[in-house]
Amino acid sequence: MLAIIHDDHINMSRLLKILTQKIVLLKKDEKIDFRLLETIITYLRSYSDKYHHPLEDLIYDYYINHYGAASDTVSHLSEQHKELKKVTVELDELLNMVLLDAVVPKDQCTEKLQNFVDLQSAHLTYEEQEVLPLIKETLSPQDWTKIGQQWQHKDHEDPLFGDKVSQQYRKLADIIEQM
Numbered sequence: 001m002l003a004i005i006h007d008d009h010i011n012m013s014r015l016l017k018i019l020t021q022k023i024v025l026l027k028k029d030e031k032i033d034f035r036l037l038e039t040i041i042t043y044l045r046s047y048s049d050k051y052h053h054p055l056e057d058l059i060y061d062y063y064i065n066h067y068g069a070a071s072d073t074v075s076h077l078s079e080q081h082k083e084l085k086k087v088t089v090e091l092d093e094l095l096n097m098v099l100l101d102a103v104v105p106k107d108q109c110t111e112k113l114q115n116f117v118d119l120q121s122a123h124l125t126y127e128e129q130e131v132l133p134l135i136k137e138t139l140s141p142q143d144w145t146k147i148g149q150q151w152q153h154k155d156h157e158d159p160l161f162g163d164k165v166s167q168q169y170r171k172l173a174d175i176i177e178q179m
Helices: 004-025 034-066 077-099 105-140 142-150 167-179
Strands: none
Touching: 004 034, 004 105, 004 167, 034 077, 034 105, 034 142, 077 105, 142 167
16 A cells, blocks of 8 residues: 555656646746646546545554554644645636636746645655655554555556546646656
């Protein structure tokens, strides 16, 4: 399960890299594909909400409930997930406005995008450097068995990075392959 989370983090980082490249272009007043940005945010929002964060939260909650004395590193991650969800929804709404030809100041777009990238990057780094090593070191094979029994999405397929890429993510998958 930690391998799934780690792979998700790698994939999310790849998407954040694309967003960072688009922020640079936007700051230079170069044309960018806002539909591509929306596709990235849609993927991150739907995949994170349905699979990634619920899996992390399941593991983190188990950890806190069984190893509470050492849970300071883990305890605030659920709040981070809520904050990331809020920021993602706000960015998604902003991109929808742009795509509907609403006048949105460039500074507002770059600020929201940069804030999103910064929060996501900091969160991923914290989990990779602090939380996941602690959990890996602490949880026993029996703990993982119990967690696995509680996970309801064992057979989910990643619509972007899985074996079958969803049509809605085909263009994005092609861009990722070229990186």
